[in-house]
Amino acid sequence: MMDEAFISTSIKKKEGFISSGIEKLDRLLEGGLPSGFTTVLLGSPGSSIEILVKQIATIGNVTYITTEETKDEIIDTMERFNWKSPDINFVDISAKYYQSVLQGEAKRVSVYQQRSKLKLKELIEIGSQGMPSTSKAEEDFLAILSNSVKNVHQEGVIIINSLDFFMSQYSQEDVLKTIYAAKVSNLNKKGALLIVMTKGIHGELFERKMEGLADCVLELDVVQKGSSFERFLSVKKMRNYAKKIGIARYVIDDSGFVLEMIERIM
Amino acid sequence: MEESERLNEIEKRRDIAFNVALGKLLETNGKLETIMQTGEAFGRGLFSDYIKKNTDNWTIKKWFDTTIENIFEPLGNKFEPLKISNNEIQSALSTCPLQQKTNEPHVASLFTYSYIRGMLLSTFPQGEVIMEKTPLGDEKQKTQFIFKTNASAKDRFE
Numbered sequence: 384m385m386d387e388a389f390i391s392t393s394i395k396k397k398e399g400f401i402s403s404g405i406e407k408l409d410r411l412l413e414g415g416l417p418s419g420f421t422t423v424l425l426g427s428p429g430s431s432i433e434i435l436v437k438q439i440a441t442i443g444n445v446t447y448i449t450t451e452e453t454k455d456e457i458i459d460t461m462e463r464f465n466w467k468s469p470d471i472n473f474v475d476i477s478a479k480y481y482q483s484v485l486q487g488e489a490k491r492v493s494v495y496q497q498r499s500k501l502k503l504k505e506l507i508e509i510g511s512q513g514m515p516s517t518s519k520a521e522e523d524f525l526a527i528l529s530n531s532v533k534n535v536h537q538e539g540v541i542i543i544n545s546l547d548f549f550m551s552q553y554s555q556e557d558v559l560k561t562i563y564a565a566k567v568s569n570l571n572k573k574g575a576l577l578i579v580m581t582k583g584i585h586g587e588l589f590e591r592k593m594e595g596l597a598d599c600v601l602e603l604d605v606v607q608k609g610s611s612f613e614r615f616l617s618v619k620k621m622r623n624y625a626k627k628i629g630i631a632r633y634v635i636d637d638s639g640f641v642l643e644m645i646e647r648i649m
Numbered sequence: 650m651e652e653s654e655r656l657n658e659i660e661k662r663r664d665i666a667f668n669v670a671l672g673k674l675l676e677t678n679g680k681l682e683t684i685m686q687t688g689e690a691f692g693r694g695l696f697s698d699y700i701k702k703n704t705d706n707w708t709i710k711k712w713f714d715t716t717i718e719n720i721f722e723p724l725g726n727k728f729e730p731l732k733i734s735n736n737e738i739q740s741a742l743s744t745c746p747l748q749q750k751t752n753e754p755h756v757a758s759l760f761t762y763s764y765i766r767g768m769l770l771s772t773f774p775q776g777e778v779i780m781e782k783t784p785l786g787d788e789k790q791k792t793q794f795i796f797k798t799n800a801s802a803k804d805r806f807e
Contacts, residue, residue: 428671428672428675428676429672429676433676451683481682484682547687547690548686550693550694551685551686551687551688551689551690551693551767553693554693554771555693555697556697581669581673581687582669583665583666583668583669584666584669584670584690584691584694585690585691585694586662586694586695586697586698588698589694
């Protein structure tokens with residue numbers, strides 16, 4: 384059986400496009416992602432969007448800004464799928480964030496015990512009622528994002544997984560400004576900027592703003608059909624390439640993300 | 650947009666966001682932090698879409714009244730103010746429909762706390778929401794919410 388990493392690297396690069404590393408996705412996009420494009424990947428829980436972005440990351444020359452999983456967790460998943468992970472620069476915001484939360488939690492337990500003389504068991508009980516607060520992290524994660532994007536090489540791929548984290552920490556305006564700056568930087572470097580966000584949290588207005596800012600919008604959905612679930616990837620927007628709008632069914636198997644049927648809408 | 654339509658829209662939006670949070674909780678094998686992050690992101694979105702346009706000169710009282718009118722009432726959350734000062738409001742949450750309608754009341758509670766926190770921090774970045782279970786007189790135990798515009802380190806770690 385052909386090695387998946389080999390398949391990724393063996394896909395022929397089309398001039399002016401950056402391959403996604405997934406042959407059928409490139410075919411759906413008729414060559415891959417046009418250089419300089421900002422792509423928003425909108426996903427629902429259960430759509431396995433995180434597997435898709437990890438597979439795209441295997442193409443190399445990638446800066447992977449991770450907020451939900453640590454670098455080690457990502458590498459573990461890649462190894463499970465037998466994907467090689469060459470030339471990935473991880474910006475591990477997740478590890479930094481969880482470290483600050485853990486520190487905050489330790490202080491919280493200590494202060495709480497000291498002040499209320501509650502036993503740890505009672506504290507856990509209160510915690511399980513879903514009432515904890517977290518410490519305000521001291522790191523400026525938007526600045527880390529911004530600097531990481533600036534340091535990307537020419538024609539480099541930037542993956543932000545995911546925007547949800549920044550939206551939970553900063554105002555929409557601040558996040559949009561940073562993303563717009565990242566878009567301009569990516570355009571100048573003729574790379575590919577991929578931004579992952581979950582559908583349904585941020586409101587239609589913000590989703591529309593992001594779709595307006597993006598050059599390309601890919602949406603991953605899960606639809607229940609009887610007792611089974613089907614997953615679909617739709618190309619909702621492709622600036623200057625109207626005929627690329629399409630939809631495809633996909634599954635996740637041992638090799639990763641596999642597109643099955645492709646249907647062109649325009 | 651009709652008032653009833655708008656109310657329905659906020660409720661629908663809350664339910665979608667809550668279901669997304671539940672989905673993310675499953676995907677991350679139960680990391681409660683994902684509920685916090687999803688809730689806070691949702692709260693910041695609510696602030697941006699429904700509250701921000703009302704005023705720029707915020708006081709905690711103005712924030713509380715505006716949020717009750719635009720968000721809490723449409724969502725059926727009933728807050729009773731107990732004590733109001735320049736930079737702090739103590740209040741009791743007596744009704745939280747999301748907790749009552751879901752099979753996951755603990756997650757609903759955390760999600761509710763998180764989106765309220767997201768809305769407060771959008772207005773007062775140095776603020777904090779503190780929750781306490783407080784018996785109020787002879788009444789049934791209620792959850793007390795303390796909204797602060799400037800939180801101390803102790804507030805943040807409690």
